[in-house]
Amino acid sequence: MKLADYKATLSFSNGSPAVDMPIYQGNIGPDVIDIRKLYAQTGKFTYDPGFLSTAACQSTITYIDGDKGELLYRGYPIEQLATNCDFLETCHLLLYGDLPDAAKKKDFTSRVTNHTMVNEQMQFFLRGFRRDAHPMAIMTGLVGALSAFYHDSTDVHNAEHRDISAIRLIAKMPTLVAMAYKYSVGQPFIYPKNDLSYAGNFMHMMFATPCEEYKVNPVIERAMDRIFILHADHEQNASTSTVRLCGSSGTNPFAAIAAGVACLWGPAHGGANEACLEMLEDIQRMGGVSKVGEFMEKVKDKNSGVKLMGFGHRVYKNYDPRAKLMQETCNEVLTALGLENDPLFKLAKQLEKIALEDDYFVQRKLYPNVDFYSGIVQRAIGIPVKLFTGIFALARTVGWIAQLNEMIGDPEYKIGRPRQLFTGSVKRDVMPIAKR
Ligand code: ACO
Numbered sequence: 001m002k003l004a005d006y007k008a009t010l011s012f013s014n015g016s017p018a019v020d021m022p023i024y025q026g027n028i029g030p031d032v033i034d035i036r037k038l039y040a041q042t043g044k045f046t047y048d049p050g051f052l053s054t055a056a057c058q059s060t061i062t063y064i065d066g067d068k069g070e071l072l073y074r075g076y077p078i079e080q081l082a083t084n085c086d087f088l089e090t091c092h093l094l095l096y097g098d099l100p101d102a103a104k105k106k107d108f109t110s111r112v113t114n115h116t117m118v119n120e121q122m123q124f125f126l127r128g129f130r131r132d133a134h135p136m137a138i139m140t141g142l143v144g145a146l147s148a149f150y151h152d153s154t155d156v157h158n159a160e161h162r163d164i165s166a167i168r169l170i171a172k173m174p175t176l177v178a179m180a181y182k183y184s185v186g187q188p189f190i191y192p193k194n195d196l197s198y199a200g201n202f203m204h205m206m207f208a209t210p211c212e213e214y215k216v217n218p219v220i221e222r223a224m225d226r227i228f229i230l231h232a233d234h235e236q237n238a239s240t241s242t243v244r245l246c247g248s249s250g251t252n253p254f255a256a257i258a259a260g261v262a263c264l265w266g267p268a269h270g271g272a273n274e275a276c277l278e279m280l281e282d283i284q285r286m287g288g289v290s291k292v293g294e295f296m297e298k299v300k301d302k303n304s305g306v307k308l309m310g311f312g313h314r315v316y317k318n319y320d321p322r323a324k325l326m327q328e329t330c331n332e333v334l335t336a337l338g339l340e341n342d343p344l345f346k347l348a349k350q351l352e353k354i355a356l357e358d359d360y361f362v363q364r365k366l367y368p369n370v371d372f373y374s375g376i377v378q379r380a381i382g383i384p385v386k387l388f389t390g391i392f393a394l395a396r397t398v399g400w401i402a403q404l405n406e407m408i409g410d411p412e413y414k415i416g417r418p419r420q421l422f423t424g425s426v427k428r429d430v431m432p433i434a435k436r
Pocket of ligand 1: 254267268269270272299300306307308309310311312313314364369370382383
């Protein structure tokens with residue numbers, strides 16, 4: 001961290017002495033005021049629910065410029081990664097800091113590929129779930145259970161354990177998501193195939209059956225790979241911060257990632273892609289494009305509780321760069337599958353057009369986020385809506401683990417322990433039950 005040549009001074013109107021606080025500068029992005037000694041110096045905490053103005057760590061992995069609508073993984077723009085690299089190259093970049101050369105890529109791909117099978121016993125664990133369980137409920141359980149199946153890589157303070165658990169998680173997530181899907185439709189699990197690409201193998205485990213050959217469609221394979229790249233990391237979002245906080249206690253990597261999966265499930269975060277598609281289907285049922293105006297009125301009415309899912313973002317106050325790439329993929333997939341006239345895609349485009357011109361959205365700087373189009377792509381590929389967030393979890397696993405490993409390796413890391421402003425009852429005595 002680079003100390004800035006200026007400092008912050010906090011003064012109080014009640015006569016308490018002012019305090020100086022150092023300021024640090026990142027390589028890009030806003031400077032940060034170091035408030036770590038604030039409580040010791042003033043007896044006061046800061047109050048920032050939702051972390052609107054709080055940097056909880058230093059990081060070298062992902063940078064977002066929300067005003068420009070820019071996303072960089074280790075300095076590389078997402079647009080360049082999505083068009084020139086595949087997901088495993090992106091994983092290497094996030095985990096180890098740089099894109100692999102051909103030899104490193106071969107080695108990394110081989111390490112991941114050789115860890116794609118899961119312990120056979122995990123099938124029996126999975127079979128304990130109801131067939132109609134939500135895939136994210138299953139994924140939270142399965143990922144947490146990995147720590148019971150892979151004891152030999154659970155010491156988060158051991159760099160070798162961290163590396164092997166990273167490879168295991170990246171390799172096994174597609175297998176687990178596909179198993180959760182197969183279980184829900186009552187089909188046999190399909191084992192991984194080492195001659196397929198990461199995305200191709202996932203498609204094969206999802207859609208092949210033992211009865212007939214399944215040929216992976218290269219357009220769909222590329223689209224899936226792009227979905228993985230676009231979701232691979234996103235700085236200190238809710239699930240990543242959950243992984244860091246959970247991991248800060250020294251728990252094992254599988255447990256920390258399971259906490260991330262649980263957090264991602266919420267509709268304000270990863271669950272938005274599922275919620276977005278459900279919203280589009282609801283409007284379609286109500287009458288489609290002709291009902292868009294009516295729906296938008298509800299969205300703008302604060303009392304309705306209706307939000308335009310797939311719109312808005314805590315950090316992006318401009319078009320989410322991932323949404324642009326996803327819209328491109330959406331066009332490609334729908335064309336390749338002969339679904340150019342897909343009514344939901346038309347509806348989404350109409351909603352987007354109206355929202356981008358509407359004062360309510362313009363004033364609040366609300367733009368489409370990645371989830372606005374990812375649901376349409378996944379639905380076209382044949383992925384059931386309930387599995388969307390599971391696929392997001394699959395892709396985000398590399399980001400979570402890179403962030404967790406970065407935190408453990410940071411000499412400044414401490415167990416996370418936020419403070420509070422207490423507004424409950426002051427000390428009181430317990431009365432005997434007859435007198436309460
Ligand atoms: N539809 C309608 N109004 C919205 C929307 C929306 N999608 N998003 C924000 N607003 C409004 C808010 O009501 C608020 O209005 P106000 O200032 O009049 O009170 C204003 O815009 C600011 O929004 P906040 O909710 O304060 O912004 P915050 O940063 O807390 O929330 C969030 C961001 C949760 C993403 C929000 O925009 C939202 O719920 N969007 C829909 C869900 C979604 O798409 N989530 C995916 C996020 S991306 C991801 O996880 C991959």
